[in-house]
Amino acid sequence: MQALNRFTLGEIVNTQILQEIQDKFSEATGLAAVIVDPEGNPITKPSNFTKFCSYVRSLPQGLTRCVQCDDKGGRRNQKPFVYTCHAGLTDLAAPIVVENQYIGAFLAGQVILLQEDNDVKSNMFCCTEDLGLEEARLSEFFDIVEVVPEKRIKAAADLIYIMSNYIVEIGVANLAGKHLVKEIKAKAELETMLRATELKALQSQVNPHFLFNTLNTIARLAMLEGASQTQEVVYALSDLLRNNLRDIEILRTLEQEVKSIKDYLLIQKMRFGERIQTYIDVDASVMEMKIPPLTLQPLVENAIIHGLESKVEGGVVHISGRLEGEQVILIVKDTGIGISSEEVAAIFREEKRKQIHGQTTGLGIINVHKRIQHYFGNEYGLTMESKLGEGTSIYIRLPYSPM
Secondary structure (H helix, E strand, C coil): CCCHHHCCHHHHCCHHHHHHHHHHHHHHHCCEEEEECCCCCECCCCECCCHHHHHHHCCHHHHHHHHHHHHHHHHCCCCCEEEECCCCCEEEEEEEEECCEEEEEEEEEEEEECCCCCCHHHHHHHHHHHHCCCHHHHHHHHHCCCEECHHHHHHHHHHHHHHHHHHHHHHHHHHHHHHHHHHHHHCCCCHHHHHHHHHHHHHHCCCHHHHHHHHHHHHHHHHHHCCHHHHHHHHHHHHHHHHHCCCCCCCEEHHHHHHHHHHHHHHHHHHHHHHEEEEEEECHHHCCCEECCCCCHHHHHHHHHHHHCCCCCCEEEEEEEEEECCEEEEEEEECCCCCCHHHHHHHHHCCCCCCCCCCCCCCCHHHHHHHHHHHHCCCCEEEEEEECCCEEEEEEEEECCCC
């Protein structure tokens, strides 16, 4: 990798991705979080900041001290570091380092440790007395700062260290991927080689070591807090990732693909509750046939994220499969907002994959269509019907090939 020091953190990793990672961490742990540049300036919007810290940062002098403190905390250690901030709260930091260059830090905390003595509030007043803050408001906001046990802080520190390393890994993978795609295009390689390279690049951005370590940390937090539903979701996510991180070029059975869909839908059920209903009705006679992996999941994601998520009343996703002569027809149908016939036509004219917010696979409709044609021929693939306000149906046509 050449000259990475020419890039900032925001250039190496899309800021929207950083924001999503940070928001999910804050949601899972309840801690405040922010990602900063090498000078301690935020490059993401703060997540779950306390009223106390927001009040301190509302004054120019307070904000300057916070930025300086964040800068010092991020640079202080090569591993997660727990420290007391300039205003007396407990924070933790994990540096983000690429090829020995410090490019920012993942910061979290804004809490009080459970074992701290009764002088913590007095210490806070001593630290902030020259900032010109209203003592009554400061005291009120300090009293509602969360008090947490040391083991929770240590678990959170482990988690932000894993996440900061993941941020580096996907950043390096992104730069390497862009460089590789440019080289391939310049040499005018065959379309099949480009497709295979793109799929490999997608997998390289999801590092299994990071993912499973993160799941272990979340499961540990869930066990400590007695959160059985969280554990159930973690198990489903583990199964989903194990299946999706296998070799993407090796065909799998339709039964395995349906199992992955069930895991994915269980995770979405925790998010949407009863707003979105799902039904799976695939004939047992076609379950053993082989299909490309990640054929159904991108289409189900598309139905939920782009079809149903914006509908207040929710809706239904129905996944079905049947044998018709010598073909197998799989259908993903939703009762979502639908799209126009012009938009349907535009999707199938699109040759270059677009980044779509919310998708975890990164594989769009056109990619699934082209992969099926790559494996089975141009007479197979996807067709799509949609009507605004009524929903969308995607039909997948495959040759029947039992084991």
